[in-house]
Amino acid sequence: MKTRKFVLKYYLSIKVVLIITGTCLLFIAYFFSDKPNSWETIKVNLSNPMMYLCLIISFSISLWITNSVFNKKGLKKE
Numbered sequence: 667m668k669t670r671k672f673v674l675k676y677y678l679s680i681k682v683v684l685i686i687t688g689t690c691l692l693f694i695a696y697f698f699s700d701k702p703n704s705w706e707t708i709k710v711n712l713s714n715p716m717m718y719l720c721l722i723i724s725f726s727i728s729l730w731i732t733n734s735v736f737n738k739k740g741l742k743k744e
Contacts (some may be wrong), residue, residue: 681732688728689721696720 673680694703697720701707711717 677736681736684732685725685728688731689725692724692727693721696724 697717698707701711708717
């Protein structure tokens, strides 16, 4: 019961941290799958729409996963 109370107390903060972390990890997995993982790659590809598409896809998947996990466990904020 302590875990449930903690999660309900910091519900929004936990969701935001999970969404940001998930977005970063999925973006790295999608975008850098065939490129070197460096800041230089991002600087070179700033005009590449594929980078932004990967970012949008990773954000939406992370948002979907986080919402489905929180709703399935019955931790919906009331």
